[in-house]
Amino acid sequence: MRLLGLTSVILACIAPARSQTDQFKTAGAVLENYKHALGGVEAIRKVQSETIRGEVESTGKPVNSTFVYYARPFKSLIKVTRPDGTQVSSGFDGKVSWSVTPQGANIDKDTPIDAIRRDADLQYALHQPDYFKKLELAGVSDFEGRSCYWLHGTTNWGKDNNQFYDVQTGLLAGYRFQSDDSSAAPVTALFQDYRNFGGPLVATKWTTLSGDHTQSFLFKSVSYEPFADSIFELPPAVKALLK
Secondary structure (H helix, E strand, C coil): CCCCCCCCCCCCCCCCCCCCCCCCCCHHHHHHHHHHHHCCHHHHHHCCCEEEEEEEEECCCCCCEEEEEEEECCEEEEEEECCCCCEEEEEECCCCEEEEECCEEEECCCCCHHHHHHHCCCCHHHHHHHHEEEEEEEEEEEECCEEEEEEEEEECCCCEEEEEEECCCCCEEEEEEECCCCCCCEEEEEEEEEECCCCCCEEEEEEEEECCEEEEEEEEEEECCCCCHHHHCCCHHHHHHHC
């Protein structure tokens, strides 16, 4: 969800994070501790299908929308149903990034394909350095009231990216980054309320803040049951744009 997205951390069922007195000296050490805090490399690698259902809170909207999100490695689909019953959907089939709204279909030609593939990487926690020209430990910094290891990097497509990992838990607290489209608008993303659904820990509240707009995805359920790859087939309206 490109989104991609923000407080209490439920620590039951996870492998214990390293001692709070440890001081990591490199970005690699922080990322290794993050994988450990999520539940370990094998727990992350086992996830080959993911279905998430929940609600969307948005600035100025008194009633929440609902969503269902499907993901497999380098493929994704999200369907959002608004309170009035209209639906917005977007997806990536491994090659084409698209969206369909009541106003029509669109193919994303603005966002670099590597950024889209990154957002659809179901095992992103295992591959993070692959997407960066540079990723370094910048020190320990306050992020939204939490003491965090601050990783500063530049993506392969030239965007500034800052990641913050909670010193106490090892878990990702959030990002500050340039949006991947041509606007390069500053965005803050917060990740909160980690829970275990039978796989690695999942942040069940993702909040993105850009300008005066705030949007939160609230996860109600997460399933790892397999589903047919055909779910990612391009809608007819999108296929028509490719002709």
